[in-house]
Amino acid sequence: MKFTLDVNGKRATIDVDDPGMPLLYALRDHMGLHGPRFGCGLGQCGACTVHVDGRAMRSCVTPVASVAGKHVVTLEGLGTPSKPHPLQLAFIEEQAVQCGYCINGMIMQAAALLQTNRKPSDDEIKAALAGNLCRCGTHLRIVRAVKRASGTPA
Ligand code: FES
Ligand code: FES
Numbered sequence: 001m002k003f004t005l006d007v008n009g010k011r012a013t014i015d016v017d018d019p020g021m022p023l024l025y026a027l028r029d030h031m032g033l034h035g036p037r038f039g040c041g042l043g044q045c046g047a048c049t050v051h052v053d054g055r056a057m058r059s060c061v062t063p064v065a066s067v068a069g070k071h072v073v074t075l076e077g078l079g080t081p082s083k084p085h086p087l088q089l090a091f092i093e094e095q096a097v098q099c100g101y102c103i104n105g106m107i108m109q110a111a112a113l114l115q116t117n118r119k120p121s122d123d124e125i126k127a128a129l130a131g132n133l134c135r136c137g138t139h140l141r142i143v144r145a146v147k148r149a150s151g152t153p154a
Pocket of ligand 2: 096097098099100101102103133134135136137138
């Protein structure tokens with residue numbers, strides 16, 4: 001079964017056996033995009049977050065068939081090493097990463113927040129990221145990084 005996906009502005013056709021296969025598998029295994037991470041596989045940790053038509057979605061529980069014809073953006077599509085997204089830069093500047101496993105989800109969820117709320121308060125950032133788990137406990141630095149990216153450093 002073939003699906004044409006629009007990911008990071010590029011079209012790619014993938015051939016899968018199961019239309020219910022998670023989008024995460026298509027991104028990582030078929031397209032080589034390793035920004036989105038496999039954490040829980042149950043929609044509970046946020047490590048696999050991507051944007052679908054501008055909304056943050058958990059790609060581990062999003063069937064690949066459901067995004068045909070939609071615009072998917074992964075961490076790789078937010079910015080480049082030479083021109084990083086303000087959030088990618090801010091996470092580096094605030095040294096918000098320890099093991100890094102959660103960071104894809106934190107950045108993608110925060111990017112969706114900043115699209116609708118350009119100057120979020122600390123409480124709004126914490127509420128937006130409440131469903132994204134970080135086992136390393138870098139939450140305070142992550143909030144600072146989102147504030148910095150919004151132009152209002154903490
Ligand atoms: S891997 Fe998708 S929410 Fe945990
Ligand atoms: S930095 Fe390790 S899980 Fe968040």
